[in-house]
Amino acid sequence: MQKISPCLWFDDQAEEAANFYVSMFKNSKFGNITRYGEAGAEVSGRPKGSVMTVTFTIDAQEFVALNGGPHFKFSEAISFMVKCETQQEIDEMWEKLSRGGEEGQCGWLKDKYGLSWQIVSPQWEDMLRDKDAEKSERVMKAILQMTKPDIKKIKQAYEQP
Numbered sequence: 001m002q003k004i005s006p007c008l009w010f011d012d013q014a015e016e017a018a019n020f021y022v023s024m025f026k027n028s029k030f031g032n033i034t035r036y037g038e039a040g041a042e043v044s045g046r047p048k049g050s051v052m053t054v055t056f057t058i059d060a061q062e063f064v065a066l067n068g069g070p071h072f073k074f075s076e077a078i079s080f081m082v083k084c085e086t087q088q089e090i091d092e093m094w095e096k097l098s099r100g101g102e103e104g105q106c107g108w109l110k111d112k113y114g115l116s117w118q119i120v121s122p123q124w125e126d127m128l129r130d131k132d133a134e135k136s137e138r139v140m141k142a143i144l145q146m147t148k149p150d151i152k153k154i155k156q157a158y159e160q161p
Contacts, residue, residue: 008066012046027058030056124151
């Protein structure tokens with residue numbers, strides 16, 4: 001049993017979103033659906049029998065998607081980082097997750113549901129922590145000028161004499 005699971009609040013797209021996220025990532029699966037009963041429908045204003053929650057798993061991380069209504073929206077205050085090893089993987093994840101959403105700066109994007117994602121590479125984490133402050137500063141400057149990350153340009157900035 002996973003002790004902590006993120007719960008993502010949707011207006012009424014929990015099942016659709018869960019299917020979308022499961023289709024984006026390898027080693028993912030759709031879980032269980034819980035439906036609003038009479039008591040829950042009365043309190044929430046949702047129709048009895050409509051989807052209340054959906055569980056799904058992405059790479060061994062369990063999530064819950066809740067159809068809670070239009071009261072709350074996602075913001076950049078919470079985002080999910082996707083660590084990509086290659087440029088091809090960055091390109092694929094960027095294309096899939098940004099489709100219907102919006103691209104941001106420095107590898108950030110919002111998907112079509114408004115959820116924020118960061119597409120990153122473990123390679124740059126090491127570069128940003130380099131003891132040579134000039135190298136790490138060049139890497140940060142390169143990243144700040146990008147929308148979708150470009151590993152080649154980041155490496156060039158790091159290795160620049």
